[in-house]
Amino acid sequence: MSIYAEVIGDPIAQSKSPAIHNFWIDRLGLDAKYRACHVKPDGLAAYLAERRADPDWRGCNVTMPHKQAVIPLLDRMDPLAETIGAVNTIIREDDGTLTGFNTDAGGFLEPLRPVLARKHLFRMARVLGTGGAARAIIAALAREHFVIVLAGRNPAKARALLDELDPMGEHHAIDLDHFADITEFTFDDREGCCDLIVNASPLGMEGQPPLPFDFSHAPPGSIIYDIVTHPLDTPLLTAAREKGFETLDGLNMLIGQAAEAFERFFGAVPPREDDDAELRAILTS
Template identity: 75%
Template structure:
């Protein structure tokens, strides 16, 4: 008997942890359905969507690299947030139309919700990296009224990203290597402020160069957030924790974005809270 299913597409795709997340939630809820991986190359995207459109059991797909922008011309409609970010990671069939969403942005913010719910005198985020992942993060933080310092190797690209995604914000750019060496900068009183330091790049990921960031560039009380999931405990986070800062790892964003996608695919709210502990254990196994 056929059953409803969703999947994740990308090239490569074997590394994706999404099937573990969605499979765990389906089992916990006792829902009929499954979540698969599909290896789809760039020249096969058109055929993939033509086939899935005709499949009544297909509930949609997540999109991972390198297709988050390439899929856009093949869709019928974009959610306004996805259109603004210029990247799609969740596609759902709705009344015969393929609709693109971006759940990376709300997924990124999820572990920060308690902080963001408070009132602050000032909010600043130092965002490291100007690649595809940074687009959703910049948009998400701009909507939370954060002043952004975007650091990248290419200053012109950094400024262009800020101008595109937060044109009315009072934001700044900096060279990435500015943060590599220690500083004796004397930060002002941060009581009542929210400061974030976010690695939005692949630096520090297994097989990639390390991210050079000296923690003296972070104001007291900053939250360090790394979107890298392999390794989960990056040198960036280790150094921050050693220096006494609070940290958020990459699984937080991964699970958060999957939550929003799962609701659209299967029409159900995934089990969270205590269930996250077991899910994390499975993801790290």
């Protein structure tokens, strides 16, 4: 049998991970497979016990609701995953031990790398949402020396999240509704600054209301980043482009985190010479 990896979750049918990984496997001609596996919470321990005994199984990606539940079942944790408190990638080592990683943080930062390579006088990110995805985003931005304004329906939860993930940082927690209303605040000279607006919530996703955000809160030159993938062109991104802002869509993070996991699973760099254009076309068809 060829080597294989999987993505697990409950539900799992909606996952785009098999399409991404199998696209790269086919392009590289690897003798490998990647598949989705529906694992319910009460079957998680049994699944990992069975897979750790299989030398052909290289590991799995982990999606909701298992990103925190898997932690007690692992032998080791990568330091970044430990800081974030969530695992989205499990690797089976040669001796059968299981190590937990979080590639969401690196995937989120990947399209920002050219910007982050520059020197800035100040970096600020306004992050909207306090769910599971926000954990990796906050940890990633804190490591890149951003001051974070975290907005949530429950500001106390936002404050607790900031204190947990970066207790030494000078960050701010605020109610999500703050960004829905017009502000007359006049931004100072933003030259030499890096400003991000990040939608880390499900708002704007199909079946959800749009994200309530007034662009008077976006400093000139801000990058607007929405991690929602369905639809890919969210109301937030559409409005941002109309106002002349640079935008990043959710496939950036999704493909970026998958690329990091792919290398760990299969020991090969995924082919991305066309800036993922062909893969994006498949994922949005």
